[in-house]
Amino acid sequence: MTTSDETELAVRGEEPNALERRAPDTVADTRAGEGAEPPATTGGDGGSDADDQAPARGGRRRRPLRTALFVVIAIAVAAAAGMAASGTFGSDGEGSANTAPSGPPATTKVQRTTLTATETVNGNLSYGDATDVQAPAASAGTGSGTGQQGSGGSTAAGVITWLPTDGVVLKRGDTVYRVGQEKVPLLYGSIPLYRTLETGDEGEDVKILEKNLKALGYTGFTVDDTYTSGTADAVEEWQEDLDRPETGTVQVGDAVVASSARRVAEVKSVPGALLSGSLLSWTGTARVVNVDLDPQYEDLVKKGTRATVTLPDDTTVEAVVTDVGTPPPTQSGSGSDSGQQSGSGGSDEATIPVQLEIKDQKKLGRYQAAQVDVVLKAETRENVLAVPVNALTAQRGGYALEAVTDKGVAYVPVKLGMFAGNLVEVTGTGIKAGMVVGVPK
Structure with a gap:
């Protein structure tokens, strides 16, 4: 050892030529001044326990090389596994496809089709809203009391002697009820009888009367807005068939006017009662679907x-929207007597009343009233490429399809478009109709 080396050892507090004892397979550490660690015990045949446990002079005890190598290998394996799981060794989802590790358990094909997005809302199947048939007011130009039939003028004329039964369908000319055994028929029109009609009168109500008389088979007049002598003659024939006095004039209450055939929903009076108040309620004859539509779906109707209506037995029937109403005015608070409904708490959001017509009534079977699902078409995209949703494979930053070819399988990145049912629109480089793709479990 040279003089300079001896001097350096003296400065470091070590004796020249002092030998350092180390455990087998350890590496010397000549650094000084660092915190010392307790020595590792070999527990083997490399030396005595005393030798193994003796601290290295001037430095901390070293781990065996074998243990250090094991630690390094374990860390490397874990890092490789993590990189493989995150796709570090493959594509970043943009550009070339990733090679799939193995074949898929099932396959499907990319198809070119038309996708239609839908929204399902709740609806009610029924015969529509019911309206009341009220007893007529006193006939104009007569001395009868309120509710008295003007044509007879007797006390008996104010007593109901017959009413139809619930569920009966009444058509033009059919009897709605009888008063004093005189028939009160149904006529079609938009204006009720509100005045006495006689020769010389003109107006829309005259034209409605003449249209009905012609439809019922009476002749001798021209259908217009003028009540002529020919009209009066036809009226007398009509009154004779109704077992009514043949006056040639028509008074308020001689007929009930409605827009079309009606179905009796509920009879509210009884034979023998005085002709007053609500006699019965009726609806249209065709079953319809009513929807209280949330305003967020207003643009769909x-x-x-x-639309498609799904019945309680899961059968479906096609329908078409015939009327779209407006939301009723909102009402603040509860307990108001204004007649507006605001829900149990008085703060429910107003809905839009929508009615749908079902042309094929036979497909409704015997359902007269039921809760149904109404499927509204929200959006349609034609001539697009689509796959089942479960064919998508999630990747970092997006989705891919597992393309299956003669050369193997590979992950091909795709962009997603519209979802419709179990299908989703896909686009991307190399994506084409007929391509076989995997369906992961």
């Missing part, structure tokens, strides 16, 4: 919009 308009007159003519087609």
